[in-house]
Amino acid sequence: MMKAKVHITLKTGVLDPQGKAISHALDSLGFDGIEDVRQGKYIEIRLAETDAETARSKVEAMCSRLLANPVIENYSIELE
Amino acid sequence: MMKAKVHITLKTGVLDPQGKAISHALDSLGFDGIEDVRQGKYIEIRLAETDAETARSKVEAMCSRLLANPVIENYSIELE
Amino acid sequence: MKAAVIVFPGSNCDRDIAVALEACMGHAPAMVWHRDSELPDVDLIALPGGFSYGDYLRSGAMAVHSPAMREVVARAERGVAVLGICNGFQVLTESGLLPGALMRNRDLRFVCRDVWVRVETTDSVFTTGLQKGECMRFPVAHNDGSYFVDDTTLATLQDADRIAFRYVTPDGQVTDDANPNGSRAGIAGVLGPSRNVLGMMPHPERLVDEAQGGTDGRRFFEGLLNALETAR
């Protein structure tokens, strides 16, 4: 059994309305010094798999076929 | 300048329809051995702050006041 | 009888509820901008539907921190009636005035349609004008309407008779199909511990005249306004 931690983030330059709104809200709560906020997704997948190489290539495929939107998002994978 | 990486995940026991839908979709795409999928949020905050302690306590406050909803979510913070 | 509607950036049912209240009260409610920290002296505060702050991060999360909301919380604690519809319900759970949280719909899709709800308690200013067990037709329109509470809280709500409405079939059965969003125990509306705060996902303000296709919403508001008038 392995656990994959997938981070999906917006590519540089892509507008992030959520991040913008969060940053704005933090500002108005009185937090200062906030330079930038970006929001992404974090997905944990538990896999019945023991081989790290196989697991990684499976999760790679999941990301490119389903989890991430290649037009505007990047993804990264960590295995445990 | 520091970067805080915040992970917001659903508490155990809280239903995660997004995670469930992903797991279902992966299944129907033919990925086998998927035991569980949970979806959370990943927020990156860039702060004009040099002291790690101050930064951490600021981000703690952001999480508890705004970023996470304690009724359903947990959060964790990493600083860079 | 005086009412106020709080307007957040991104509220979009503020006009709708103002029109409905005016139709039932005979005069317009006060519209209060979220930055105002002073509220007029009113018998009812309404938090409208919409997408305050775009519903970014979590529905209702950012609106809670507005100056007007601090005052709403204070008034609610003093017993003023507070009604949150849709996004207003989300703001109320985020503010802690109501328990639980509103999460993404079970089918992960926005849902806009008429639903039936059953009146579960008449022990509140909001529902005292209705019949316990009667079914009413209201529209819903939301992305995040799946009401979540943990087991303990659910038991408390049940024991204290604080569930105001449940989603039902037209003949009054609680079923999965009748539940548009996957809310726990079919909950469509809940009361706060002092019974003066109601949060509900359905939009009674969208059915207040025949041209809209029904008047169950009007009955709801008239019941509420009568009760408030009597209580004055």
Next chain:
Amino acid sequence: MSAATNDAAITPEIVAEHGLSPDEYDKALTLLGRAPNLVELGIISVMWSEHCSYKSSRRWLKTLPTEAPWVICGPGENAGVVDIGDGLAAIFKMESHNHPSYIEPYQGAATGVGGILRDVFTMGARPVANLNALRFGSPEHPKTRHLVRGVVAGIGGYGNCVGVPTVGGECTFDPGYDGNILVNAMTVGVAPADRIFYAKASGVGSPIVYVGSKTGRDGIHGATMASASFDEDSEEKRPTVQVGDPFTEKLLIEACLELMATDCIVGIQDMGAAGLTSSSVEMADKGAAGVMLDMDQVPVREEGMTPYEIMLSESQERMLMVLRPGREAEARAIFEKWELDFAVIGEVTDSRHLTLRSGGKIVCDLPVEMLATGLQYDRPWETPAAPAPLPASVPALSVKDDLLKLLSSPDLASKRWVWEQYDHMVMADTVQRPGGDAAVVRVHGTERGLAMTTDCTPRYCAADPVTGGRQAVAEAWRNLTASGARPLAVTDCLNFGNPQRAPVMGQFVLCIQGMGEACRVLDFPVVSGNVSLYNETDFASIPPTPQIGGLGLIDDIGRMAQPAIRAEGETLILIGDGEGHLGASLYLRMATGADAGMPPPVDLEKERRNGDFVRGLIAEGVTTTCHDVSDGGLLVAAAEMAMAGGIGIALEGPEDAGWLFGEDQGRYLLAVPEDAVETVLKAARSAHVAAAAVGSTGGSALTLNGANAICVDELRAANERWFPAYMSGPVESGGDD
């Protein structure tokens, strides 16, 4: 961009990357009398693009009728404006977002909605309704499900958040759109008739103000991005996709309407497809003025943005306006209240040039006229090939099965799955919800209703473009009429393939000819619209799709009609006649698996007579139940009325495919109380309108000549089944949510 980069020589490669032909570039050199620099080249190429200059279409668009006594403003502004009484005007327009929606369905469709909303509120209207016409590829195509899901979620995601109800539209499937889906969005707004705002820059020295979101590097064209010099440190290929921010749009609507209630504004223009470039050029052109902009004042999202990028960015949720001098502070206060960016970025000049300054240097100086006038082509065209002939024989008719099959086919299946994802009731004035003929939205605070619809039958246009063009207009007019509305005017979105192919250009020319004929006879002028060409993949063009958006007015919503059967024991009357035309019908497609034959002819005089007659009956209160007969013919229309009302219909007539499923035009089904039947038939005779009793209402089943009973519940089950079942299949390619 450094000045040095901007001064770099323009090579033929750079010209080609900007999509200008060598001839076009020569023309630019002649008009300018010198070589442009890079910023100027970018601006010229955008303004001379098909999208901005209408270079292939303009000549033909001019032939459409655009006037009527109730038209306040026809084509040429951001949207069309018509008088709707009580001192109010309706402002409306339709626009395509086809290509972006194919690349990134959620964001492409969402930003399409955002764009069309801005075209309407920039003229001073509060948007009151959205519609969307969607054409997808074959349901079996591997990308279709992903596209449907994303497009529908995107339209809902944007419209729901801004709080404008999405009340209608279309959604059909055809392999001809496999590689080029169509996403056409329409917005209708309402404004005081004496407070319409135009895109005009006037008053030398007046400040030019930028409001809304900051400018990012969104949507800067792929070709131009290929020049390394623009972005030497870019570590990844920058996406050209724009992301919509409906929350900001909502604030922008409120802020603009608040400012419009003052008299601060001289002219205002949304930043549409070509962003700051086209908005500033259009305003200067309309005001016969010049414009000077300081690039350093433009609010930007990223560091180091060059004038080239700033001028070509397609970032969303931005507006440009000219204010009366001295009113900046008042305007700024409103935008700051709504937490939006506000910046004075330039001023109106008398130079009739677009002049840009950056870092204290002039980086662009182009004559406005050259940019605004653009190019005009008279492209060769030919009549496209005739359709395949009707097959000699069609499989035998099986009424029940055929009806159930048609009702559960993709094109006729209920679109509930789609419109339940749209908030169609926000604003609390929706008095006819999606699912009927026209949607009706009450004019707030009055008893009037605005009826609206989108229509086009691409398979007719493909078979015979003139008839198809006529039919699209006639069907929109008919849908409005069926609700009891007086049709007022049309907006259109002309989606075609590559105009440089003569048969495609022929489709365009002939569809417009048909549209124009119908608009004239029906007194239904075109007041706004949009053209989308080059919808082609691997040399295969889409079916010609001149999408029509129709708007009509109901004086008293108490006298509105809708398709649901509301009472038992009423008589069903068919208005209009025909010979049972099966060419290009859905029945034929279902029965043979292919389209063949000519579309049903559209007799415009008859269309008008029949429609005027039906509208009269509705206005007199003779009937409130009316449905037009279109795709699928009479039996499908009757089934739709039964399903909507939950009451059965006993239909009587020949058991003949033509009568049951033929798509003859100009027809309506009405339900009238028994005691009104004779009066209606008599009135029809004197109006020279064909009318016949074809059945009665009652019971719980649809029957034909007392047999072939199908329960209304079974009809509904068949009709509701297809869409959710289809959408529950597997979807590839990421980015749900």
